[in-house]
Amino acid sequence: MSTHFGSRLLVASGLLSLLTFASAQSWPQRWNYASNYDDEAAAIAVDHQGNVLAVGKTKGPRHSYWDMQVLKYSPTGSLIWHKEYASRDGNGDPYSGDTVGTGIVVDWQGNCYASGVAYSGSTRHNDFVVLKLDPTGTPVWPTS
Numbered sequence: 001m002s003t004h005f006g007s008r009l010l011v012a013s014g015l016l017s018l019l020t021f022a023s024a025q026s027w028p029q030r031w032n033y034a035s036n037y038d039d040e041a042a043a044i045a046v047d048h049q050g051n052v053l054a055v056g057k058t059k060g061p062r063h064s065y066w067d068m069q070v071l072k073y074s075p076t077g078s079l080i081w082h083k084e085y086a087s088r089d090g091n092g093d094p095y096s097g098d099t100v101g102t103g104i105v106v107d108w109q110g111n112c113y114a115s116g117v118a119y120s121g122s123t124r125h126n127d128f129v130v131l132k133l134d135p136t137g138t139p140v141w142p143t144s
Helices: none
Strands: 007-012 015-020 025-030 039-046 052-059 066-073 079-085 097-106 112-120 126-133 139-141
Touching: 052 112, 066 112, 066 126, 079 126
Parallel strands: 039 097, 066 097
Antiparallel strands: 007 015, 015 025, 039 052, 052 066, 052 097, 066 079, 097 112, 112 126, 126 139
16 A cells, blocks of 8 residues: 555545645545435545545445445546445345444555444344455455
């Protein structure tokens, strides 16, 4: 992972913005999922090519629960890909609860590892979630 000494990234309420030290805004990005519900960023990482990855939560159009969302932007601010993840129970059904992304890191090969929490509404037990996505956004694990 590398950072650029001449700039810094700012994340607030789903708004990603690259600022130079001279306070000039290089690019702002606001994520609004198709359902127009709330979207919130929690953490960001920068890979060795300068791509920016963000993890957070979104309310998808299928239900009223939060889902983990992982987004990848190019160094110029163009969206490369986004992935949504809802935790599943032992039967493969989505949890009746929220799945919230809280952290993200990138390895030297460009794979990203996103972490979060799955809040199960029915059993009141919380589980941690770890996803590995390759540089193209394809899930490595879990695979379903």
